[in-house]
Amino acid sequence: MTARTCAACDCEIDGTAIKVKLGGNTVEVCCEACARALNEAEASISTDAQAGEG
Numbered sequence: 001m002t003a004r005t006c007a008a009c010d011c012e013i014d015g016t017a018i019k020v021k022l023g024g025n026t027v028e029v030c031c032e033a034c035a036r037a038l039n040e041a042e043a044s045i046s047t048d049a050q051a052g053e054g
């Protein structure tokens with residue numbers, strides 16, 4: 001059984017899923033807040049290694 005779950009918060013998606021493109025993949029999230037969270041995570045990943053951390 002494949003229940004749809006939010007790619008950000010991992011909760012179950014009932015009914016309305018929001019599709020988010022990450023790189024070449026499309027994932028589904030439960031709400032726009034989660035969509036934004038994923039987009040921000042993707043942005044930080046796609047940049048080069050964090051310079052000047054710490």
Ligand SMILES: [Zn+2]
Pocket residue numbers: 006007008009010011029030031034
């Ligand atoms: Zn979510």
